[in-house]
Amino acid sequence: MTPLASYLLVAALLFSIGLAGALTRRNAILVLIGIELMLNAANLNLIAFWRYGPHPELLTGMMFAIFSIAVAAAEAAVGLGLVIQIYRHAHTTDLDAMNRMKG
Amino acid sequence: MIDHLDQIFVLLRHWLVSFLPAPLQPVVCVLLSVAAIVSLFPALFALTTVFERKGLARIQNRIGPNRVGPFGVLQPIADGIKSLTKEDIVPLSADAAVHFLAPVVLVVAVFMGFAVLPMGRNMVLADMNAGLLFYFAMGASTELSVFMAGWSSRNKYSLLGAMRAVAQMISYEVVLLLSSVTVVMMAGSLSLSKIVAAQNHYSWGLPHWYIFTPWGCAGFVMYAIAATAETNRSPFDLPEGESELVAGYHTEYSGFKFALFFLGEYLAMFSISGLGTTLFLGGWSAPFSFLTWIPSWIWFFSKLMLSIFVFIWLRGTLPRLRQDQLMNFAWKFVLPMCLLNLLVAGLWRFLGDGWARWAVCSVILIGAYGAMGWGEMRRKHIGPRSYRYAE
Amino acid sequence: MSFVFYLLAALTVAGAFAAMLLKNTVHCALALTVAFAGLALLFLNLDAQFAGFAQILVYIGAVAILVVFAILLTRGSETPRDGVFSRTWFVGLLIAAGVFATLSWAVLQSVRVLPHETAVPTVTVLQIGNALVGRFVLPLEIVALLLTAATIGAVIVAMHEKEGQQ
Numbered sequence: 199m200t201p202l203a204s205y206l207l208v209a210a211l212l213f214s215i216g217l218a219g220a221l222t223r224r225n226a227i228l229v230l231i232g233i234e235l236m237l238n239a240a241n242l243n244l245i246a247f248w249r250y251g252p253h254p255e256l257l258t259g260m261m262f263a264i265f266s267i268a269v270a271a272a273e274a275a276v277g278l279g280l281v282i283q284i285y286r287h288a289h290t291t292d293l294d295a296m297n298r299m300k301g
Numbered sequence: 302m303i304d305h306l307d308q309i310f311v312l313l314r315h316w317l318v319s320f321l322p323a324p325l326q327p328v329v330c331v332l333l334s335v336a337a338i339v340s341l342f343p344a345l346f347a348l349t350t351v352f353e354r355k356g357l358a359r360i361q362n363r364i365g366p367n368r369v370g371p372f373g374v375l376q377p378i379a380d381g382i383k384s385l386t387k388e389d390i391v392p393l394s395a396d397a398a399v400h401f402l403a404p405v406v407l408v409v410a411v412f413m414g415f416a417v418l419p420m421g422r423n424m425v426l427a428d429m430n431a432g433l434l435f436y437f438a439m440g441a442s443t444e445l446s447v448f449m450a451g452w453s454s455r456n457k458y459s460l461l462g463a464m465r466a467v468a469q470m471i472s473y474e475v476v477l478l479l480s481s482v483t484v485v486m487m488a489g490s491l492s493l494s495k496i497v498a499a500q501n502h503y504s505w506g507l508p509h510w511y512i513f514t515p516w517g518c519a520g521f522v523m524y525a526i527a528a529t530a531e532t533n534r535s536p537f538d539l540p541e542g543e544s545e546l547v548a549g550y551h552t553e554y555s556g557f558k559f560a561l562f563f564l565g566e567y568l569a570m571f572s573i574s575g576l577g578t579t580l581f582l583g584g585w586s587a588p589f590s591f592l593t594w595i596p597s598w599i600w601f602f603s604k605l606m607l608s609i610f611v612f613i614w615l616r617g618t619l620p621r622l623r624q625d626q627l628m629n630f631a632w633k634f635v636l637p638m639c640l641l642n643l644l645v646a647g648l649w650r651f652l653g654d655g656w657a658r659w660a661v662c663s664v665i666l667i668g669a670y671g672a673m674g675w676g677e678m679r680r681k682h683i684g685p686r687s688y689r690y691a692e
Numbered sequence: 693m694s695f696v697f698y699l700l701a702a703l704t705v706a707g708a709f710a711a712m713l714l715k716n717t718v719h720c721a722l723a724l725t726v727a728f729a730g731l732a733l734l735f736l737n738l739d740a741q742f743a744g745f746a747q748i749l750v751y752i753g754a755v756a757i758l759v760v761f762a763i764l765l766t767r768g769s770e771t772p773r774d775g776v777f778s779r780t781w782f783v784g785l786l787i788a789a790g791v792f793a794t795l796s797w798a799v800l801q802s803v804r805v806l807p808h809e810t811a812v813p814t815v816t817v818l819q820i821g822n823a824l825v826g827r828f829v830l831p832l833e834i835v836a837l838l839l840t841a842a843t844i845g846a847v848i849v850a851m852h853e854k855e856g857q858q
Contacts, residue, residue, distance in 0.1 A: 199803060201697075206799045208701045210726075212708050214792035219712030221784025222777050227762055231724050234755060235708055238731050241747075243831070249738045257823045260833075263743050263821075267750050268835050272842035274755045278762040279850035283695065285766040294778050297764035311785060399722065431817050432744040441753025448760055458823060464764070467757060474753070491817050 205246035212239035226281045226291045230274065237270045307596040310337070311423050330675040334426045338415050346567045347377035353613045360617035371420035384560035389516060390554050391419070392455060399453035400669035404554070404561035405448035411565050414439040415570040419494045421585050421598030432493045433485060436576060437478060440531070443569065444470045447540075448560070462549030465624055466540035473537075479639035480524040483646045484511055484580045493576075497584030506590045510583035515662040516646040519670075521581040523635055523642070525611075528573040530627065532566060535616035539624050574608035634673055641669050697737060704730030715776050717763050725756045741811050742820055 216235030223229060242261045248259020283290050305312065311566035318330050351366065351374055358365030366373035391400055417432040419425045429435055444467050451463020485491055488499040502509045511517035530537040541549035551562045578584060582604050585597035624632070645662045707727030712719045728751040745781035780785070824832050 203799055203803050204697065204701075205734070208705065208734075210792055210795035210799065211705055211794065212731075214788045215705070215708040215712055217791055218785055218788035221714065221787060222781040224776055224778045225717060227759065227766065228712070228720060230812065231711055231720060231759060234751075234759075235711065235727065238728065238751070241779075242731060242734060245735055245738050245740045245743055247812070249740065250810060252810075253816075254810065255819075257819060258765055259814065260740055260743055260815065260820070261823055261828050262770050264741070264746055265828075265831055265835055267743075269838065271726055271755055271819075272839050274758055275843050275846045276849065278758050279846040281762055282765050282850050291766050357745065399719075429741065431745055432743050434749065434817075438745045438748035440751070441749050445752060445758060445760075448757065449722070452760075452764075460764075464761075467761075471754070471757065489818075 200250075202246055202250040205250075206243060209242040209246065211238045212236075212242065224292050224294055226284065226293055228279070229293065230277050230281065231278075234270065236276060237266065242265050303596075304593065307422055307598075309596070310598070312527050313589045331426070333394055338426065339412065339683065342412075342415065342568055342571055343564060345571065346564055347381070349609055350380065351376045351569060352609070353616075354546075355615045356610070356613045359613070377486075381560070385557055387556035389556040390553075394455045394596060395553060396453040396455070399449050399481075400553075401558075403446050403450035404558045407443055407565040408448065408561050408568070410442040410446065411437050411568045411572060415575070417493055418572065418575040419497050419579060419584055420575075420601050421596065424585075424598060425494050428492065428494050431491045433491045433496075433576075436493075437474075437481075437599075440477075440569075440573075441474065442533060443565070444474075446565075447550055448552070454550075454553035456553055459552045460553070461548050466550055469533070469537060469624070469627060469631075472628055473527040476631060476635050476639055477527040477531060478524060479636070480520045480527065480642065481519045481576075481580055483516060483639075486643070487511065487516075487646055487650065492580050493584075497579055500583040501586040503590035508583055508586055508588055509630070510581065510586070512581045514649065515659065515666055516642050516649055517581055517683065519638065519642050519645075519666050521577070524577055524581065524689045526635060528577060529612065529615060530631070530669060532569045532573060534570065534612055536619040536622050537627055538616075539559055539627070568611060569677075570609065571605065574605050574612070577608060578604040597617065630654075637673065638669065644667070667685060697734075700730055700733045700737060704734060718760065721756060721759045721763060724759065725752055728752050728756065731748070739815070742817060 204217055212286050216232040216239060218232075219235065220229045220232030223232070244259045244266065248257075248263070251259070253290045281291060284296075288296060290296075314330060314333050317333060321329055333471050354376070355365040355373065366376040369375045369379045391397060414436050416426040417429060417436050419428075425432075427435075430451065437601070447466045448463050451459045451461075451466070454460075484496060488496040490496060490499075500508065500510050507513070512521045529535075533540050541551070551559060554562060585601040587593045587595060587597075587600050645665050648665070649658050649662050651659060695790060704727050707723050707725075707730055710723035711727055714720045728747065732744045732747040732752075735741075735747055
């Protein structure tokens with residue numbers, strides 16, 4: 199198994215763990231944690247392909263990963279702001295309790 | 302001969318390593334440098350504690366420790382014995398694993414920062430291409446340990462202190478980064494040894510340190526403010542304000558763990574002063590061209606101790622800032638000045654080489670400082686000082 | 693594959709598992725930080741120093757602290773009454789297992805055609821800077837706009853409402 203395949207498998211495992219967490223946990227913040235794990239797994243994929251692919255001197259993979267890190271940070275900030283505002287309104291972060299459209 | 306004295310530690314390490322077989326040599330070389338750093342800076346920390354207590358005492362018109370050894374210089378030994386032999390109390394409801402790991406994470410992260418500081422000619426442990434970025438990455442890790450300490454103690458005062466400390470540290474981290482980015486822009490590299498090499502030139506005997514330029518001076522002042530806030534030193538020490546929060550986020554720590562926090566705080570002070578001297582004060586280069594015969598590491602450590610002295614002086618002199626005052630200060634005053642400083646540094650680069658660029662840059666910086674200061678202070682009605690005495 | 697890779701991969705996956713399985717939310721956030729650190733070390737193992745240090749600086753230094761603040765502001769550290777997993781946890785687990793099966797099948801099928809080990813690319817920060825203002829200037833400007841919008845948006849979303857309590 200080539201080194202690239204090992205990195206891709208680790209990234210796939212991280213992605214599925216993040217997905218499992220985002221789909222099964224009750225707390226809204228833990229869903230966001232799962233999303234962050236998924237984004238990180240994708241970054242690992244990008245960097246692995248940059249390292250072992252053709253033309254690493256073009257820096258495409260590294261640049262993509264850096265932009266992805268910046269965007270993920272912004273998205274985490276906005277997402278957590280939303281969760282805090284929802285908590286102020288509904289006094290809970292339990293996603294199973296938020297099953298009505300009525301606010 | 303002078304060259305040998307300058308490179309004495311490098312030559313010593315080379316000589317010690319030459320006794321070993323070739324495959325082991327790089328590893329042992331690095332291990333020897335690490336051992337030197339890990340033994341030197343805690344020793345310097347011990348010296349600084351007595352320096353600080355005596356210095357603060359003299360500023361406050363008292364004497365300070367004078368019982369242990371001549372003029373109290375053996376006080377750190379007494380303090381060390383006390384910390385190591387005190388009972389290690391962990392609260393019953395505290396989160397044991399996180400409570401244990403918090404000081405460890407702090408000390409490890411702070412020690413990692415020393416790896417990129419150039420302490421003399423050819424004396425960098427890890428000369429990385431992105432050295433400054435590595436240093437800030439390690440600095441960011443210390444914030445998490447502060448939070449871990451405050452939360453795991455299950456104590457409202459600790460948690461409050463930790464939240465204040467983290468909020469303060471992330472605000473001033475932006476200022477720290479922006480004032481360093483100006484230096485990176487002008488030196489053209491993130492590698493700290495290249496930044497020192499860019500300042501190591503002399504014209505008419507005077508050095509080309511960045512502090513001797515308008516943008517460098519403003520940048521250094523802002524870096525110093527941010528450094529004082531990052532290490533939670535006075536006047537930004539509300540998180541550990543002894544008169545308000547008991548001891549802030551390290552209230553529930555005793556014995557060796559408290560000593561580790563103390564060590565971590567002082568080492569962070571050393572490392573951030575070291576970075577400040579590297580970026581603005583020319584690192585290991587001598588102040589005048591006729592003084593280059595003095596070894597480079599002596600210059601680095603003298604500048605480091607001078608910065609520590611200024612830290613101690615500030616602690617004894619200035620009153621503490623309130624939390625909202627220091628956050629306002631960071632976001633509404635220092636951050637816009639940092640951005641303006643970047644612009645001024647760019648102007649400096651492109652305005653030619655004469656006195657015109659000095660005049661333009663200084664006028665812009667001083668004018669902006671005056672305008673923003675007047676804008677902030679206009680709404681605060683601060684009259685002449687009045688005193689109230691007890692009846 | 694080298695021992696270092698297995699160690700780092702084990703660390704990262706252990707951190708990710710802990711982040712998703714622990715009961716105490718703050719412990720989950722700290723385990724997430726361990727996973728981030730493991731990933732940064734994996735990036736360093738792949739000779740992407742800038743990406744590795746940026747990962748530590750941004751994720752551990754900012755995102756982890758954000759998550760922890762949000763947990764504290766929403767009283768997440770108190771244990772919930774009905775357990776930590778939602779009612780539909782089994783379906784979620786099945787979906788995640790299915791995704792992992794598909795991805796790993798795809799990777800293992802294409803092992804033959806994946807490129808092999810190439811020479812270590814020497815990438816300096818100067819090259820990254822040149823790339824940012826040369827080839828990638830449009831993404832750079834768009835990310836700048838996005839970060840501004842996110843800053844303003846986060847402040848507005850999380851601001852206290854003007855009427856009612858302050």
